Amino acid sequence: MLEAYGTAIATLFQPINLLILFAAVIVGLIVGVIPAIGGLATLPLILPFIFRMPAEIALILIVGFHAVIFTSSGMTSILLNIPGTAPSAATMVDGFPMTQRGEGGRAIGAAVTSSMAGGVLPVFLALAMVPLVLPLIIALGQPEMAIMILLGISFLAALTGGSITKGLMAGMLGLLLSFIGYHAITGVHRFDFGTIFLYDGIELVPLVLGLFGLSELFYLIMKGETAIAQKAITKLSGVMEGAKDVWRHRWLWFRSTIIGYVIGIIPGIGAEVANWVCYGQAKQTSKHPEKFGHGAVEGVIAPEAADNAKEAGAMLTTMALGIPGSSVMALFLAAFLMVGVTPGPAMMVEHLPLALTLLLGIALANIIGGVICLFAAPQLARVASVHFDFLFPVILIVALIGVYVATLSPMNFITVLAFGILGLAMKVYGYSRPALILGFVLGGLLERYSLLSIKIYGPLFFLRPIPLTMLIVMALLLSYPYLKRGISNLRGRLSGT
Amino acid sequence: MKLKGSFWLAVFFLALGLFGIIQSLTFVYWESMVLPLAVSIIIFVLAGVEVVKELRRRGDGEKDTAKDSEHKVENRRLGLILGWVAGFCLAIYLVGFYISIPVFTFAYLKWRRRSWLVAVIFTVVLLAFSYAVFAIGLKVPLYKGLIFGAR
Numbered sequence: 283m284l285e286a287y288g289t290a291i292a293t294l295f296q297p298i299n300l301l302i303l304f305a306a307v308i309v310g311l312i313v314g315v316i317p318a319i320g321g322l323a324t325l326p327l328i329l330p331f332i333f334r335m336p337a338e339i340a341l342i343l344i345v346g347f348h349a350v351i352f353t354s355s356g357m358t359s360i361l362l363n364i365p366g367t368a369p370s371a372a373t374m375v376d377g378f379p380m381t382q383r384g385e386g387g388r389a390i391g392a393a394v395t396s397s398m399a400g401g402v403l404p405v406f407l408a409l410a411m412v413p414l415v416l417p418l419i420i421a422l423g424q425p426e427m428a429i430m431i432l433l434g435i436s437f438l439a440a441l442t443g444g445s446i447t448k449g450l451m452a453g454m455l456g457l458l459l460s461f462i463g464y465h466a467i468t469g470v471h472r473f474d475f476g477t478i479f480l481y482d483g484i485e486l487v488p489l490v491l492g493l494f495g496l497s498e499l500f501y502l503i504m505k506g507e508t509a510i511a512q513k514a515i516t517k518l519s520g521v522m523e524g525a526k527d528v529w530r531h532r533w534l535w536f537r538s539t540i541i542g543y544v545i546g547i548i549p550g551i552g553a554e555v556a557n558w559v560c561y562g563q564a565k566q567t568s569k570h571p572e573k574f575g576h577g578a579v580e581g582v583i584a585p586e587a588a589d590n591a592k593e594a595g596a597m598l599t600t601m602a603l604g605i606p607g608s609s610v611m612a613l614f615l616a617a618f619l620m621v622g623v624t625p626g627p628a629m630m631v632e633h634l635p636l637a638l639t640l641l642l643g644i645a646l647a648n649i650i651g652g653v654i655c656l657f658a659a660p661q662l663a664r665v666a667s668v669h670f671d672f673l674f675p676v677i678l679i680v681a682l683i684g685v686y687v688a689t690l691s692p693m694n695f696i697t698v699l700a701f702g703i704l705g706l707a708m709k710v711y712g713y714s715r716p717a718l719i720l721g722f723v724l725g726g727l728l729e730r731y732s733l734l735s736i737k738i739y740g741p742l743f744f745l746r747p748i749p750l751t752m753l754i755v756m757a758l759l760l761s762y763p764y765l766k767r768g769i770s771n772l773r774g775r776l777s778g779t
Numbered sequence: 780m781k782l783k784g785s786f787w788l789a790v791f792f793l794a795l796g797l798f799g800i801i802q803s804l805t806f807v808y809w810e811s812m813v814l815p816l817a818v819s820i821i822i823f824v825l826a827g828v829e830v831v832k833e834l835r836r837r838g839d840g841e842k843d844t845a846k847d848s849e850h851k852v853e854n855r856r857l858g859l860i861l862g863w864v865a866g867f868c869l870a871i872y873l874v875g876f877y878i879s880i881p882v883f884t885f886a887y888l889k890w891r892r893r894s895w896l897v898a899v900i901f902t903v904v905l906l907a908f909s910y911a912v913f914a915i916g917l918k919v920p921l922y923k924g925l926i927f928g929a930r
Contacts, residue, residue, distance in 0.1 A: 447829055450825055451829070454818050455795070458815065468807070468808040470808060472802070500861070504856050506852075672888075674887070675901075682868070682876075683876065683921065687913070692922050699864060702864070706857075711784060713788070732813075736813075
């Protein structure tokens, strides 16, 4: 085992590998900053070029590229209120109000430091805990996975909407949208109106770009904004202050990192749920929960730590079990196979040094990316004070090119426009857009796990111990505001009498 | 009292839930029906609750003339920008990215009363950036438009 660690370190620190990693980090940082593009849309563009590369170089390239996307994507959430990637939407909730308050630099400092450190620690956890986590992953069957997805949607619905009812409705709409198209199990066409355009369902990229990218543009223009944050440049000295904030809230950062890492290990749901779960726990454990949503730095630290932490967990699951830990990890799976490495338990035996090299590569990429972001943050922060007349064409053009690149269909401009309008209405009237996205992304998995659970365990599959516990947690979460109100009313009456 | 947008959005969800229920019941196999039906029922019930809440709120508010005129201005701005975006999408569909990008950027900046020099420079920079990043850097062939033979 120690020999494998030695080989991994020696491989990673070969000059060519370091050079590739550095270049990949730079590209990854740039891609992460471009609003709503993210790794899911750009990683497939790299795959055709890695065919003839040696496995270690090809995989170091994609690991370095992907590892830092979440580090820089938080910046667009903070500065533009547009998530660089779908999961970084959680950072917007408090990051953007900080920018509006003139603390964009501080928010970026906190986000980058938290993200960087959150990307390094879990790698060492992954390296140390491989033998311990495998039995836990295997113990989660289809019923647990199905209920886990519902738990994730409920969390989002409860935390991000104007009300729980509206949040749940948005999550359910996401699920319903995910059912559109050809149903592979039965061959039934659902909600596609007999059109070829909807045969494979709605594409994720135009949906995300419409719901977040375009709707934000529409909202800002509707409100007559001229510049997104006039104060952004004056407070850029706060970048280091933000880094210190992470130290001040080190236990919150540590908790979020561990939670993110553990959620990341669970196949299929990590990427989308981890940020919001960590945001939720930060709010619930805070002494000042009322400050969340209005620019609390803890609301930036928690999701950013989880954002990168979950990737190490997801990577571990992908390599150790051959099950993608997130949507992007599904593309990683394809990349592994393309260069002749089959992920799964065999990989941990036959290619252990390579697996360790990639895990260490994530840590090194995060350190390089974090340092670059800390030094380049002032320049990036200037984006926030550019007049909106110039930002509007740039964002619109990049978004529409992104839609075309991801789908190769100009018809999806209709999709992006439709979801832009829906996203605006949801934003204005307090419906949770993140819940919709999560429902949409996980709808297919939920259906597969549910149907398998019904077939294996019967229709009452959710009465098994772990799913039942999860359902109780979900019920408590959804009824918490009503319970709290009821208890305070009761206390009021008792103290009155 | 006029009904607000929040009411109509709730009605939209209600209609969507109803449509989901009706459609789901037409799916032949239970495997393809069970989840869409369950989800549609939940949407329908929750939307019903929201509609009732909105109707109850309907009579509560007083007429606010200042707010109404502000909403009118906002709606006008929104209508204009939707027109710009829809027009840009249509232009890309017809003549592709390389013609639509400069035409849209220049026209938009002139509409926003930017000077000719600023509009031209920014248009050229943006076109060069798009070409450099996507066509040269990422080697992505951008859509050429229906008129120029793209499908």
